[in-house]
Amino acid sequence: MSQQPPRRHGTRKPYRRPQKDPVRILAFEALRAVDERDAYANLVLPPLLHKAREGGGFDSRDAALATELVYGSLRRQGTYDAIIAQCVDRPLREVDPPVLDVLTLGAHQLLGTRIPTHAAVSASVELARVVLGDGRAKFVNAVLRKVAAHDLDGWLERVAPDYDEDPEDHLGVVHAHPRWIVSALWDALGGGRAGIEDLLEADNERPEVTLVARPGRSTAEELVAAVGEDSALPGRWSPYAVRLAEGGEPGALDAVREGRAGVQDEGSQLVALALANAPLDGPDRAWLDGCAGPGGKAALLGALAAQRGAALLASEKQPHRARLVARALDGNPGPYQVIAADGTRPAWRPGSFDRVLVDVPCTGLGALRRRPEARWRRRPEDLDGFAPLQRDLLRQALAAVRIGGVAGYATCSPHLAETRAVVDDVIKGRGGPAVEAEFIDARPLMPGVPALGDGPDVQLWPHLHGTDAMYLALLRRTG
Secondary structure, three states, X not given: OOOOOOOOOOOOOOOOOOOOOHHHHHHHHHHHHHHHHXXXXXXXXXXXXXXXXXXXXXXXXXXXXXXXXXXXXXXXXXXXHHHHHOOOOOOHHHOOHHHHHHHHHHHHHHHHXXXXXXXXXXXXXXXXXXXXXXXXXXXXXHHHHHHOXXXXXXXXXXXXXXXXXXXXXXXXXXXXXXXXXXXXXXXXXXXOHHHXXXXXHHHOXXXXXXXXXXXXXXXXXXXXXXXOOOOEEEOOXXXXXXXXXXOOOHHHOHHHHOOOEEEOOHHHXXXXXXXXXOOOOOOOOEEEEOOOOOOHHHHHHHHHHHXXXXXXXXXXXXXXHHHHHHHXXXXXXXXXXXXXXXXXXXXXXXXXXXXXXXXXXXXXXXXOOOOOOHXXXXXXXXXXXXXXXXXXXXXXXXXXXXXXEEEEEEEOOOOHHHOHHHHHXXXXXXXXXXXXXXXXXXXXXXXXXXXXXXXXXXXXXXHHHOOOOOEEEEEEEOO
């Protein structure tokens, strides 16, 4: 009678090498760059995707998933932090940042996508084994299994304060915005709960890619035909805008490669068009874009100026951004000049221009759809740093325009401290000499655009207009 060999208890399984997932490794590298270098995802991700495609085996579906993982994780970071904090045995600040990035990617797959639970956990654990090591991968596995115990709504019931007790904090956790930004946006928007929730939710949606057909060089109809009617739609408000379906590649279009068209949010187009079409007393020969980088508005203004026989001066303080402006204007049919100059120390004579635009540096709270990491990076005290510069740039813009000419003050922020407060302070002489100027009602200069408020200035909104939250005030110099 043969005997079975004795069973060897306690033997370890053979070591299995971790499986490298190029999509999730790329997403992790992008999050690390955003965290370590204060980089922006919209600048970090494209070169990583390009390199992955060049390496082969990385298709459009992989690129779409990597993009969703990066942007989704960044948009919902605050919410995921609150959830992960309930699933770890230490304060979140004591979790190593690379480990937290893997956990955030895993949480987004579990709570923000349709990836099955077992696949989301196992893929995240494999990523942790590759980038963190086997020891910390066990920690990741334990935490994500706790995260997987509830869906997003279930977690929000557990981690978000009650709305009636603390509405700002409730909305901040549910819609993944810092409390101070919720409060500031609510003040600027006005109204009740529905409006602010619509706005915060719009900030968490992936924005469309919008093209601009530069007048005299291309048309919206040409761009739609080149892309195909199934993949492109005319803009909602700008006659030069074309909206691309998800996954559209602007760089594949001849008009974009040749500079006859560009990528530009429709709100940015509306600001440039309103300045260009504002009623003017006297000649219309000299235009200035005093904060021209990276060049989108300058290229549109340059094309419009050329059609009227006017010349554009595009000024940008940073030389590398001035080079971007020059590239955007290359091929413009009319006269133009690009210079690297500080708009607060003008390189031009006062009263030299008929139209002046300053799209001033700001917190960027109006573009959180495009730069979701900015909401976690900005602080309330940043407003104090921008305020003197914004007022100085507007004063110099009004000094640069002749009497009877028009100056436009624009900013990609709806924060009241960066919009109407700046304009009022300059006109009324708070913090500096008063400037003799009067408002021009900007609303009729955006024909067909609804919900523009009481005027005379204009605030655009993502949830109402599908644009970035651009602000514009138009002023006529009167003395």
